[in-house]
Amino acid sequence: MNYATAGVASSTVVENRDVTIDRLDRAEPVDAARIVLGSTLVVGDVRIRIVEVEAYGGEKDGPWPDPASHSYRGRTPRNEVMFGPAGHLYVYRSYGMHFCMNVSYGPVGVAGGVLLRAGEVLDGCATVQARRPHVTRPAEWARGPGNLGSATGVTLAENGAALFESDSPVRLEVAESDGWVSGPRVGVSTAADRPWRFWIPESPAVSAYRRSPRAMSADEQMG
DNA sequence: TTCATGATAAGG
DNA sequence: CTTATCATGAAC
Numbered sequence: 001m002n003y004a005t006a007g008v009a010s011s012t013v014v015e016n017r018d019v020t021i022d023r024l025d026r027a028e029p030v031d032a033a034r035i036v037l038g039s040t041l042v043v044g045d046v047r048i049r050i051v052e053v054e055a056y057g058g059e060k061d062g063p064w065p066d067p068a069s070h071s072y073r074g075r076t077p078r079n080e081v082m083f084g085p086a087g088h089l090y091v092y093r094s095y096g097m098h099f100c101m102n103v104s105y106g107p108v109g110v111a112g113g114v115l116l117r118a119g120e121v122l123d124g125c126a127t128v129q130a131r132r133p134h135v136t137r138p139a140e141w142a143r144g145p146g147n148l149g150s151a152t153g154v155t156l157a158e159n160g161a162a163l164f165e166s167d168s169p170v171r172l173e174v175a176e177s178d179g180w181v182s183g184p185r186v187g188v189s190t191a192a193d194r195p196w197r198f199w200i201p202e203s204p205a206v207s208a209y210r211r212s213p214r215a216m217s218a219d220e221q222m223g
Numbered sequence: 224t225t226c227a228t229g230a231t232a233a234g235g
Numbered sequence: 236c237t238t239a240t241c242a243t244g245a246a247c
Binding site: 070073076077078092093094095096097 | 228229230231232233
């Protein structure tokens with residue numbers, strides 16, 4: 001895929017809460033995605049290193065119009081969290097059966113979210129294995145956004161959780177990733193070629209790229 | 224490679 | 236009411 005670009009990050013230091021929230025509040029979509037990539041998601045005794053994310057923008061009239069975003073057509077009960085303060089968890093039910101997680105970014109009133117697509121289970125393996133009894137390979141426990149939701153046990157009950165508060169049921173510990181790659185987003189039927197998917201190339205938990213069958217290719221658009 | 228699954232939201 | 240969607244696992 002010729003969309004791929006790459007970069008190298010600077011450190012592996014875990015940032016403090018206020019710095020992280022401030023960075024997310026001011027972030028553009030691709031900045032927000034790079035902040036979240038490489039961080040550790042903590043739910044109970046389960047710790048998962050996020051190795052694949054996608055940036056989603058917001059409203060048609062906002063700073064990052066994105067027809068593939070749930071918030072493109074305005075505020076609804078489902079996407080409310082995307083419009084709230086940065087650093088909160090937006091959980092949605094995908095295709096009626098899976099729970100997928102996003103990290104909100106941008107100032108209050110401006111919608112934005114980073115979809116968590118895959119991760120490596122660092123701790124709580126027994127808990128995850130119990131939730132995913134038919135999956136034996138650890139690399140596949142949290143590969144794909146629906147599987148990540150399944151591995152963590154997160155549901156709509158955790159929607160809106162403050163990811164940087166110590167008493168939150170879902171938390172995020174931000175650290176810089178060693179390196180990253182970007183390419184087109186998965187599964188979206190519009191703006192599919194926008195290179196807003198980011199992943200850590202050496203990770204075995206990165207999900208396979210699967211373009212939406214409804215997404216028009218660049219060639220088709222040209223006629 | 225295609226299909227069933229089935230909540231949420233938009234459009235007729 | 237009908238159709239599309241930030242997906243997955245199983246069937247073909």
